[in-house]
Amino acid sequence: MGDRSLTEEAWAAFEKSIIEYQGQPVGTIAACDPDIVALNYDQCFVRDFFPSALLFLIKNRPEIVQNFLEVTLKLQPKTGQLDCLKPSRGLMPASFKIACQHGQEYLKADFGDHAIGRVAPADSGLWWILLLRAYVISSGDTDLVRREDFQEGIRLILELCLVTRFDMYPMVLVPDGASMIDRRMGLYGHPLDIQSLFYGALRASMELLIPIPQNQTIIQAVRKRLTPLLNHLREHYWIDPERLNVIYRFRVEEYGEEVLNQFNIYSDSIPFYRLAKWIPEAAGYLAGNLGPSQLDCRFFAIGNLMAILASLADEGQSHKILNLIELRWNDLISHMPMKLCYPALEDSDWKTVTGADPKNRPWSYHNGGSWPFLLWMLTAAAKKMDRGELAHHALAIAERRLSHDQWPEYYDGPDGRLIGKEARKYQTWTIAGYLLAKEFVHDPSHLRLITFDSVPSVPISAQ
Ligand code: GLC
Numbered sequence: 001m002g003d004r005s006l007t008e009e010a011w012a013a014f015e016k017s018i019i020e021y022q023g024q025p026v027g028t029i030a031a032c033d034p035d036i037v038a039l040n041y042d043q044c045f046v047r048d049f050f051p052s053a054l055l056f057l058i059k060n061r062p063e064i065v066q067n068f069l070e071v072t073l074k075l076q077p078k079t080g081q082l083d084c085l086k087p088s089r090g091l092m093p094a095s096f097k098i099a100c101q102h103g104q105e106y107l108k109a110d111f112g113d114h115a116i117g118r119v120a121p122a123d124s125g126l127w128w129i130l131l132l133r134a135y136v137i138s139s140g141d142t143d144l145v146r147r148e149d150f151q152e153g154i155r156l157i158l159e160l161c162l163v164t165r166f167d168m169y170p171m172v173l174v175p176d177g178a179s180m181i182d183r184r185m186g187l188y189g190h191p192l193d194i195q196s197l198f199y200g201a202l203r204a205s206m207e208l209l210i211p212i213p214q215n216q217t218i219i220q221a222v223r224k225r226l227t228p229l230l231n232h233l234r235e236h237y238w239i240d241p242e243r244l245n246v247i248y249r250f251r252v253e254e255y256g257e258e259v260l261n262q263f264n265i266y267s268d269s270i271p272f273y274r275l276a277k278w279i280p281e282a283a284g285y286l287a288g289n290l291g292p293s294q295l296d297c298r299f300f301a302i303g304n305l306m307a308i309l310a311s312l313a314d315e316g317q318s319h320k321i322l323n324l325i326e327l328r329w330n331d332l333i334s335h336m337p338m339k340l341c342y343p344a345l346e347d348s349d350w351k352t353v354t355g356a357d358p359k360n361r362p363w364s365y366h367n368g369g370s371w372p373f374l375l376w377m378l379t380a381a382a383k384k385m386d387r388g389e390l391a392h393h394a395l396a397i398a399e400r401r402l403s404h405d406q407w408p409e410y411y412d413g414p415d416g417r418l419i420g421k422e423a424r425k426y427q428t429w430t431i432a433g434y435l436l437a438k439e440f441v442h443d444p445s446h447l448r449l450i451t452f453d454s455v456p457s458v459p460i461s462a463q
Pocket residue numbers: 030041045047048179180181182
């Protein structure tokens with residue numbers, strides 16, 4: 001199929017996913033697969049809508065993004081801090097749908113209270129803040145974000161993340177399954193995917209919060225958190241051959257403030273020989289999770305790509321992450337960009353860590369499956385670092401299959417050759433991710449919607 005007709009086909013499928021509320025477009029549903037029971041795929045997910053929203057902004061259709069931001073803001077609970085039966089104050093829903101009662105349309109949100117496993121989304125609010133920033137940059141409309149309800153919305157999301165809990169680190173503490181990976185996968189504590197988004201959202205908030213008296217405390221708190229968070233992630237999550245050598249020879253059972261092995265990581269818990277073979281000399285990446293006696297050495301795509309986009313990884317680290325993708329192409333990309341996490345948990349690890357979850361059996365779905373929606377993040381990260389050839393190569397691979405396979409949600413197998421066992425077809429973020437990747441390649445100036453410089457940018461209040 002020609003380049004043009006492929007794009008046209010994708011656009012036609014994408015338009016079908018738009019949903020309306022009271023006559024106005026407000027979002028896109030997760031999938032339009034006519035052959036499978038919808039379950040909750042007929043809902044608009046906040047994280048899934050993100051690439052759709054960037055596309056709408058790029059195509060000069062900001063109204064739908066504005067409508068989405070407004071309706072989701074209304075769904076965010078503003079009270080009820082101590083009631084465990086209600087979603088927490090400040091939480092943004094994972095998804096919402098349009099329901100009808102007595103002929104009246106209303107919005108029904110899912111904060112995890114209906115979701116499989118009852119997982120509450122920690123990422124929704126962070127994506128929401130990043131989207132609000134993209135909307136302001138693209139449309140130039142600063143009136144919306146200056147509104148008191150929007151300032152309050154940002155504040156409440158941040159309060160939920162910044163509150164001190166049973167934790168002594170600058171990272172945000174979350175339960176397992178609290179993000180895109182919404183099933184048990186050993187991601188309780190401080191998973192990278194959330195930390196990268198958290199960093200991006202803090203950077204965005206510094207641009208979006210205006211210096212009104214109600215914001216003073218939260219602005220101070222964000223300012224205080226940014227540098228320790230950045231240093232902590234860059235130092236303690238980073239793995240490359242040099243760092244591997246340091247960790248290999250770590251002393252253990254050290255007590256006190258100045259120790260090197262702060263997390264008391266035991267050498268035997270880390271697959272050194274496999275990693276020493278796998279990580280090329282010029283490559284590196286941020287580890288998947290970190291906690292007491294735990295350094296999860298799996299590679300997670302969202303966290304690493306977001307770290308490049310948000311300048312959480314420094315310039316050298318960003319190139320090393322892309323080097324890893326380039327030099328370990330067969331493992332991380334192979335027949336479909338790209339692996340959500342690598343490698344898969346197998347055998348007894350799969351049993352104990354996932355709870356023997358058949359959907360997440362080795363090399364399927366979240367556990368080592370390949371997700372085409374990641375194409376937009378990969379393309380954006382590659383273009384940001386001037387590594388266009390990576391973006392082109394990945395796009396060319398995806399183009400060979402996506403339309404033929406009817407835009408699946410994910411692929412299975414160590415090489416991403418099989419269409420996901422339970423994958424939905426016509427998955428909206430697969431389609432939007434592809435179209436968005438094309439836009440970034442065509443005109444890299446759109447990257448400003450999602451990237452951050454290494455030095456903080458000007459707040460809207462100073463514009
Ligand atoms: C699955 C994914 C989740 C996504 C949803 C809708 O539950 O794990 O990340 O948002 O499907 O596509």
